[in-house]
Amino acid sequence: MIERIVSELGPWNWMVLGFLLLAAEIIAPGVFLVWIGIAALIVGAISLAAWSAVFWSWQVQVLVFLVLSLVSAYLGRKLIASRRDDSDQPLLNRRGVQLIGRTATLTEPIREGRGRIQLGDTLWRVSGPDLPAGARVRVVAAADTDLDLVVEPIP
Secondary structure (H helix, E strand, O other), X not given: OHHHHHHHHOOHHHHHHHHHHHHHHHHOOOOOHHHHHHHHHHHHHHHHHHOOOOOOOHHHHHHHHHHHHHHHHHHHHHHHHHOOOOOOOOOOXXXXXXXXXXXXXXXXXXXXXXXXXXXXXXXXXXXXXXXOOOOEEEEEEEOOOOOEEEEEEOO
16 A cells, blocks of 8 residues: 555655654754754755656655655754844843842851851852851852852951
């Protein structure tokens, strides 16, 4: 049954495959199947023109499809990478980094390198030199997890 459909459709097989891949991209977006679908559509267009040529066997068609899939995926990746705009708010969702430069008073003393400060309505874990509660500190960095702040005493 499938062999009969493939032989009856001829060069349109590639077009059908291309449109199925594009539809699959719409259903499960990931911006990958679109490039393979485009490759299938290009092979379908070439097949319409070269269907009766002796050299245009199914092996050549599959080889051209594979090469075009790789090329279109590579070019698509380059295209998407070049269109990424820098954010107008690069510190959005990086609250710890937003606090660098702020000053605060220690609510809990820093002992063995750990303590707490309150900024706004949030208590933050801090690390720095041992200091008593009530000492004024300045936030100089945010740790890798963005949940711990690094502080230094204000003279």
